[in-house]
Amino acid sequence: MADPRSRFTRGWWFLAPGLVLMTLIVSVPLLMAFRYSVHRVFLYRFDEQTFLGLANYLRAIRDPLYVNALKVTTLFTLGCLVLSIVLGLLVAFALSSREVRLRPAWLALFLIPFVVTPVVAGIAWRFFMWQQEFGVINQVLGVFGGPDPYWLLERETALIAAIVSNSWHLTPLAILVFYAALTTIPDELFDAGKTDGAGPMQSLWYIVLPMLRPHMLFVSIIVITSAFREFDMIWSLTGGGPGRATTVLSIFAYDRGIANQDMGMGNSIAFSMFVIMAVAAWIYITVYRRVLEHEE
Amino acid sequence: MKLHTLRLAALAAAAAFASQAAAQDITLRWALHPGAEADAVVDYFAPKYEEETGIKVIGEILPAAQLRDQMAIEAIGDTDRWDMGYHSPGWFGTFAPHVLDLTPLIEKHGFDVNAYPDLVINSHMTSSAREGEYIALPTPPAAPMLIHRADWFSHPEEQAAFEKEFGRALEVPKTFKELREVAGFFTRDAGEMLAGQELERDLYGWTDALGAGVGITRSFIVVLYSTGVSGWDDSFQPDIGHPIVNEAAEYFTDLAKNTAPREAQNWGFLEGLEMFRDGRLAMATMWPQGVGIVETEGGDAAGNVGYSTLPVWEGNLAGFTQGTPFLGGGGVFIFDTPNADEAFKFLKWMLQDNEVEWGKRSLQFSRKAHFQSEELRTLRPFYKDYLPTFEQVLQSVFIRQGIPEYGAVMWGGATDYITDVYSGDLTPEQAQERWVANMTEAFKAAGYLE
Numbered sequence: 001m002a003d004p005r006s007r008f009t010r011g012w013w014f015l016a017p018g019l020v021l022m023t024l025i026v027s028v029p030l031l032m033a034f035r036y037s038v039h040r041v042f043l044y045r046f047d048e049q050t051f052l053g054l055a056n057y058l059r060a061i062r063d064p065l066y067v068n069a070l071k072v073t074t075l076f077t078l079g080c081l082v083l084s085i086v087l088g089l090l091v092a093f094a095l096s097s098r099e100v101r102l103r104p105a106w107l108a109l110f111l112i113p114f115v116v117t118p119v120v121a122g123i124a125w126r127f128f129m130w131q132q133e134f135g136v137i138n139q140v141l142g143v144f145g146g147p148d149p150y151w152l153l154e155r156e157t158a159l160i161a162a163i164v165s166n167s168w169h170l171t172p173l174a175i176l177v178f179y180a181a182l183t184t185i186p187d188e189l190f191d192a193g194k195t196d197g198a199g200p201m202q203s204l205w206y207i208v209l210p211m212l213r214p215h216m217l218f219v220s221i222i223v224i225t226s227a228f229r230e231f232d233m234i235w236s237l238t239g240g241g242p243g244r245a246t247t248v249l250s251i252f253a254y255d256r257g258i259a260n261q262d263m264g265m266g267n268s269i270a271f272s273m274f275v276i277m278a279v280a281a282w283i284y285i286t287v288y289r290r291v292l293e294h295e296e
Numbered sequence: 297m298k299l300h301t302l303r304l305a306a307l308a309a310a311a312a313f314a315s316q317a318a319a320q321d322i323t324l325r326w327a328l329h330p331g332a333e334a335d336a337v338v339d340y341f342a343p344k345y346e347e348e349t350g351i352k353v354i355g356e357i358l359p360a361a362q363l364r365d366q367m368a369i370e371a372i373g374d375t376d377r378w379d380m381g382y383h384s385p386g387w388f389g390t391f392a393p394h395v396l397d398l399t400p401l402i403e404k405h406g407f408d409v410n411a412y413p414d415l416v417i418n419s420h421m422t423s424s425a426r427e428g429e430y431i432a433l434p435t436p437p438a439a440p441m442l443i444h445r446a447d448w449f450s451h452p453e454e455q456a457a458f459e460k461e462f463g464r465a466l467e468v469p470k471t472f473k474e475l476r477e478v479a480g481f482f483t484r485d486a487g488e489m490l491a492g493q494e495l496e497r498d499l500y501g502w503t504d505a506l507g508a509g510v511g512i513t514r515s516f517i518v519v520l521y522s523t524g525v526s527g528w529d530d531s532f533q534p535d536i537g538h539p540i541v542n543e544a545a546e547y548f549t550d551l552a553k554n555t556a557p558r559e560a561q562n563w564g565f566l567e568g569l570e571m572f573r574d575g576r577l578a579m580a581t582m583w584p585q586g587v588g589i590v591e592t593e594g595g596d597a598a599g600n601v602g603y604s605t606l607p608v609w610e611g612n613l614a615g616f617t618q619g620t621p622f623l624g625g626g627g628v629f630i631f632d633t634p635n636a637d638e639a640f641k642f643l644k645w646m647l648q649d650n651e652v653e654w655g656k657r658s659l660q661f662s663r664k665a666h667f668q669s670e671e672l673r674t675l676r677p678f679y680k681d682y683l684p685t686f687e688q689v690l691q692s693v694f695i696r697q698g699i700p701e702y703g704a705v706m707w708g709g710a711t712d713y714i715t716d717v718y719s720g721d722l723t724p725e726q727a728q729e730r731w732v733a734n735m736t737e738a739f740k741a742a743g744y745l746e
Contacts, residue, residue: 040741043365044390044700046372065712132559153561155719241508242561243719255509258365259711260704261390 037268043261056268068244069252076248079163080170080227088174093204096182114172122236125165152238155245162246166233174219181215217288228277249273323352324639326380327367330357331585333436336657341646353642379639383432383627385419389700392425395629399430401640407648411663413690419623423698431629433643436660438625439693441685444468444579446602451491469607479555482578501555504581505563509711516714518621519544521694524613527706532744537732542724545717573597584686591678603685616692623693701742705735
């Protein structure tokens with residue numbers, strides 16, 4: 001039997017290829033982004049880089065457009081989080097019911113949005129769903145005598161439309177994880193609940209939710225990080241408009257870094273997103289773990 | 297003697313073969329902007345040139361939104377990926393250090409610079425970033441015009457109604473003030489009458505593509521330049537602080553919000569012209585690439601499209617006598633690669649030796665011969681009206697400055713400005729103050745201002 005020290009060393013050898021790849025793929029661009037973020041770098045004067053310290057960050061924080069983008073990003077992320085988790089839970093719970101027939105077909109159907117490229121999904125939602133005159137949503141609302149708003153052109157509704165469209169894309173992930181987790185809950189628990197008179201909603205609340213908390217943490221982290229950096233879906237839906245109603249941080253970073261070719265400012269915005277996300281994820285995981293530990 | 301002749305013949309054959317083989321080894325690569333002109337290169341001119349010379353030309357059509365940045369990255373990296381690139385005067389500052397001075401090639405191969413109108417030469421062949429040189433050849437220089445429904449404008453009922461309301465004849469607007477009035481006159485709800493017929497759907501007086509970012513910026517900046525503003529003067533002092541800028545923004549916001557369809561706020565380039573084609577618009581600002589859309593056979597507008605230059609901004613600072621958009625569209629520059637000479641020969645063959653064919657295939661017109669060619673004027677029924685108007689449009693266009701900061705300070709600045717004015721997030725004065733401050737700061741950072 002190998003001694004613990006040699007097992008430890010061998011473990012590192014197994015990890016090494018992955019770590020090297022991670023370093024190359026993740027760390028190098030990250031460090032380069034940080035480097036640019038503390039320099040004045042314009043794409044058109046790439047060889048003339050001046051060290052600025054944190055000046056780009058200070059300029060960004062003082063810019064009302066950055067503050068607006070941060071606010072929009074936060075609302076967008078929270079909206080996607082709530083909608084994806086709630087819908088994911090409900091669909092997974094419904095699918096796990098014994099009465100459901102053709103379950104694999106339903107699962108496959110619900111997974112389709114996840115495999116659609118966000119740009120394509122955005123264009124499809126823009127033209128087929130949210131379009132004012134012929135879009136499915138207004139057609140359905142029309143049947144009930146509802147209004148027919150310009151969803152993507154009103155400041156009040158554009159962000160909601162973006163949240164719904166992006167949640168449509170993210171919910172399948174939640175369905176998949178929750179459904180897999182639900183299959184691990186022993187049937188006896190549901191049977192016991194039924195014996196005690198619990199209906200479907202009570203089973204969901206008192207049995208399913210407590211059992212799914214670790215999985216909710218996982219899904220939440222994925223949804224938050226995905227929504228926080230979302231670009232393509234919003235870009236193809238609204239281009240960040242109307243006005244700046246859907247200009248999230250990634251679009252703002254693109255605007256400054258690519259459209260204006262100010263790579264220093266663009267990278268400082270992008271790097272600030274990384275820092276915000278890292279801190280938020282750390283707080284979220286820490287608090288969630290403590291809650292779980294406390295309950296155990 | 298016989299042997300000598302044979303040897304010479306063999307040598308000549310070998311030389312010809314070698315030259316052909318060498319020619320076949322040359323592949324010219326061109327980064328192209330999507331459009332009819334790119335299709336013409338890829339589908340017609342490149343294969344024909346290869347057939348004639350053995351030199352292969354690969355046209356790589358890049359997505360419009362990525363073209364500048366992809367070319368810039370390759371140019372900065374000095375990768376020689378492309379021998380020729382799409383030239384937009386607004387972008388040229390980025391490429392100025394990387395492209396060839398074409399002057400020696402123009403002289404060597406006998407390219408006639410004067411075949412182009414003066415403003416096209418100033419805008420698309422020269423640049424303040426490379427004084428005294430020719431840096432590109434024009435391919436499809438473009439500037440917008442005003443189109444209108446000629447049949448509705450000439451309808452007796454419409455004329456009478458307009459005269460009753462405004463006390464003057466219904467005519468194509470000559471000023472921006474008139475444009476607003478006429479656009480308002482034609483903006484009607486479904487159920488109202490138009491030219492003796494009941495409208496089944498809403499009708500709009502005017503439109504342009506007004507989508508967030510590029511769309512609304514392109515549309516507004518056309519009005520802005522018509523006021524005679526340049527962005528900055530020769531000593532890099534911003535002139536966008538002038539009150540006329542805010543007048544233009546307020547005018548534009550009023551026009552767009554009250555006479556254009558709401559959908560226009562989600563439209564990119566040319567997207568709204570289908571609505572004109574389908575008979576739901578009385579007027580539109582049209583870039584030349586859109587003429588095929590509005591004149592689509594079987595469309596409601598086909599054969600009834602009137603063409604005119606953009607209206608003049610009364611009291612403009614530059615004394616313009618017609619609307620003065622920036623000269624957009626583009627040209628082609630040559631990167632400093634070993635194939636530069638062959639690339640120029642190809643361009644000369646395509647643009648000069650086949651100039652009318654280039655016009656026919658690309659459906660874009662820039663050379664004096666294009667406007668004089670009877671063959672082109674009769675190529676499509678509407679060209680007899682369209683071509684002279686486009687020629688007139690090219691008489692008064694704004695030439696964008698060739699500094700690298702143009703995109704950030706003028707285009708990006710205009711985007712921020714009009715976005716905030718249009719949405720009401722800022723007053724015109726607040727947005728203007730920020731624009732001037734940002735421009736000044738950028739010029740200081742670049743060393744143009746102390």
